[in-house]
Amino acid sequence: MCRIYSMEKDDEMKILILNSSKQPIYEQISFQIKEQILKGVLSKDELLPSIRNLAKELQISVITTKRAYEELERDGFIHTVPGKGTFVAQQNISSLKEKKLNMIKNDLIKIVGESKMLNISKDELIDLIITIYERED
Amino acid sequence: MENILEIKNLSKSYNNFQLNDVNFTLRKGYIMGFVGPNGAGKTTTIKLIMNLIKKSSGEIKIFGLDNLEYEKEIKNRIGFVYDDLNFYDTFSLKNNAKLIADFYDKWSWNTFNNYMEKFKINEDQKFKELSKGMKAKFALALALSHDAELLIMDEPTSGLDPIFRNEIINILQEYIEDGSRSILFSSHIISDIEKMADYITFINNGEIVFSEDKNLLEDTYRIVKGGLDILDNKLENECIKIKRNKYGFSGLTSNYKNLIEKYGSDIVIDKPDIEEIMIYMAGDNE
Amino acid sequence: MKKAIKHNLLLLKNMPLSMIALLLFLISVFIIQGEGFFIIIVPTVTFFSILTMESFDGKKYNTLFSIPITRTEFAKAKFYTLLILNGAVVLFILALYFVCVHAGIAKLNILSLVLELAITLPLSIFVGGVLFGIKVDYIASITLLYILIANLFVINVNTVDVELQIGKDIILDSLVLIMWSGLSIASYMGSKRIIFNKYIDMEL
Numbered sequence: 001m002c003r004i005y006s007m008e009k010d011d012e013m014k015i016l017i018l019n020s021s022k023q024p025i026y027e028q029i030s031f032q033i034k035e036q037i038l039k040g041v042l043s044k045d046e047l048l049p050s051i052r053n054l055a056k057e058l059q060i061s062v063i064t065t066k067r068a069y070e071e072l073e074r075d076g077f078i079h080t081v082p083g084k085g086t087f088v089a090q091q092n093i094s095s096l097k098e099k100k101l102n103m104i105k106n107d108l109i110k111i112v113g114e115s116k117m118l119n120i121s122k123d124e125l126i127d128l129i130i131t132i133y134e135r136e137d
Numbered sequence: 138m139e140n141i142l143e144i145k146n147l148s149k150s151y152n153n154f155q156l157n158d159v160n161f162t163l164r165k166g167y168i169m170g171f172v173g174p175n176g177a178g179k180t181t182t183i184k185l186i187m188n189l190i191k192k193s194s195g196e197i198k199i200f201g202l203d204n205l206e207y208e209k210e211i212k213n214r215i216g217f218v219y220d221d222l223n224f225y226d227t228f229s230l231k232n233n234a235k236l237i238a239d240f241y242d243k244w245s246w247n248t249f250n251n252y253m254e255k256f257k258i259n260e261d262q263k264f265k266e267l268s269k270g271m272k273a274k275f276a277l278a279l280a281l282s283h284d285a286e287l288l289i290m291d292e293p294t295s296g297l298d299p300i301f302r303n304e305i306i307n308i309l310q311e312y313i314e315d316g317s318r319s320i321l322f323s324s325h326i327i328s329d330i331e332k333m334a335d336y337i338t339f340i341n342n343g344e345i346v347f348s349e350d351k352n353l354l355e356d357t358y359r360i361v362k363g364g365l366d367i368l369d370n371k372l373e374n375e376c377i378k379i380k381r382n383k384y385g386f387s388g389l390t391s392n393y394k395n396l397i398e399k400y401g402s403d404i405v406i407d408k409p410d411i412e413e414i415m416i417y418m419a420g421d422n423e
Numbered sequence: 424m425k426k427a428i429k430h431n432l433l434l435l436k437n438m439p440l441s442m443i444a445l446l447l448f449l450i451s452v453f454i455i456q457g458e459g460f461f462i463i464i465v466p467t468v469t470f471f472s473i474l475t476m477e478s479f480d481g482k483k484y485n486t487l488f489s490i491p492i493t494r495t496e497f498a499k500a501k502f503y504t505l506l507i508l509n510g511a512v513v514l515f516i517l518a519l520y521f522v523c524v525h526a527g528i529a530k531l532n533i534l535s536l537v538l539e540l541a542i543t544l545p546l547s548i549f550v551g552g553v554l555f556g557i558k559v560d561y562i563a564s565i566t567l568l569y570i571l572i573a574n575l576f577v578i579n580v581n582t583v584d585v586e587l588q589i590g591k592d593i594i595l596d597s598l599v600l601i602m603w604s605g606l607s608i609a610s611y612m613g614s615k616r617i618i619f620n621k622y623i624d625m626e627l
Binding site for chain 3: 189215221239241
């Protein structure tokens with residue numbers, strides 16, 4: 001069964017949940033909010049709905065919206081001011097990219113290390129990377 | 138107070154049934170679904186909470202208070218809906234309400250009348266004239282009309298049509314919206330639980346199997362499936378329960394990442410719903 | 424507890440017409456039979472009122488013990504309702520009696536009146552108490568049984584002329600007083616105990 005819920009706030013924030021998706025609902029929510037923040041649909045310091053209000057609107061359990069917000073807060077996308085509410089945090093896009101780049105660099109170090117151990121050449125590895133890149137498209 | 142309901146080492150002995158060392162906690166502002174097969178001990182636990190039966194041992198605290206010592210004060214803040222709805226058959230709904238309303242400090246006739254109107258129930262009808270669904274609605278109206286901080290419900294939606302069950306779920310979600318109220322409801326209708334519950338407590342054979350954040354359950358458990366040829370003791374030990382058929386096996390596991398690493402493409406991983414988790418946990422190995 | 428007593432009285436208010444009719448019938452029969460009508464009418468009204476109240480409440484204990492009230496309060500309220508009921512019926516019958524005296528139907532006999540009341544109250548409280556202890560599943564059979572016993576009782580009581588013995592011997596009088604006090608206390612405590620035990624130990 002597939003049901004879609006949507007919530008629109010001032011024609012801005014939009015959240016669509018698919019029950020049939022493999023992705024847990026809290027992840028769908030945090031993903032969509034993250035996306036809208038990064039795209040600028042949700043602007044800095046904008047007030048987000050409370051977790052309870054969001055849960056009621058979407059007709060899901062409070063613990064789910066709570067989890068979504070916890071993940072967003074942990075990743076620095078939103079921040080909560082006690083007594084005031086939850087707001088979109090200042091996004092430093094370039095620093096985010098830098099953080100992600102570092103993570104990718106660390107993973108690559110591991111991969112290159114293992115490839116060397118298995119005697120996989122540099123060119124073989126680069127070919128593999130190219131194949132994967134092209135496959136994603 | 139963070140915990141609205143605390144149950145510690147609760148036990149109750151009957152001749153042919155034993156409730157054994159039940160422990161779980163409900164935090165304020167959340168909904169807990171209490172699930173388990175018939176005869177698992179859900180109703181017994183609820184009766185113990187409400188002091189309809191006497192416990193053999195253990196502690197029950199509601200609103201931080203002992204449920205026996207502060208019984209009256211606690212019950213003033215609890216709204217209840219049971220599966221067997223016992224009200225005065227030959228009296229009108231209005232009289233039934235009058236007989237109960239007086240006992241509650243925060244009773245509101247306004248709220249009650251609003252719910253009666255919303256549920257489209259005529260208060261002049263005699264209780265025995267109502268259908269099961271209407272009786273449940275009436276009981277719910279009573280439970281919601283005295284600003285109860287905790288709702289305790291034993292199979293509140295059983296025997297009701299899906300449309301009305303959905304209505305009830307919406308009402309209950311609205312009821313807890315401000316975060317000051319909590320709900321404990323037992324049900325064997327898993328779809329209602331999945332929709333509404335924040336926490337799920339699973340009881341089987343008088344013992345608590347798990348009491349967990351619903352999201353955590355969904356994150357943790359997976360069904361692993363594979364051919365009978367790879368099924369060995371090691372694999373079986375990684376699973377909570379295994380089911381076998383002619384063409385393969387399936388097992389419930391909380392350790393799927395390990396299994397993916399070890400068995401790779403020899404297995405497939407599936408995400409179970411709460412019902413499946415329960416079926417695996419409550420059933421015997423096949 | 425006051426709320427619980429009010430609750431019980433509300434239940435009594437809803438006594439079915441059939442029951443009221445039966446009571447009126449019985450009362451009339453007993454009045455016509457003449458003497459000793461306190462002794463039989465008060466317990467009878469008590470009996471049927473408690474029967475009604477308990478048959479209403481029976482099987483509703485799930486609900487009744489989930490509302491804000493303790494078992495002790497509930498039991499106390501039942502007991503006090505029993506006492507109030509008795510008091511009310513006695514007053515009612517007294518009024519009826521004086522009306523009958525005024526109308527010339529009955530003779531005014533103070534001694535007889537006092538004796539009857541002295542026996543009636545403990546007896547009635549006892550009857551009410553015992554009824555709490557019985558399972559109220561078989562209303563029809565209990566009713567018939569009661570009417571039978573009551574009739575036998577009335578027939579026998581009428582043939583005894585107790586009042587002739589009182590006032591003759593101080594020792595006898597004192598003995599009778601002591602006995603009466605003992606029996607009254609016993610019936611009062613006994614009823615209370617029966618009622619309390621019923622509700623406090625009840626497991627649903």
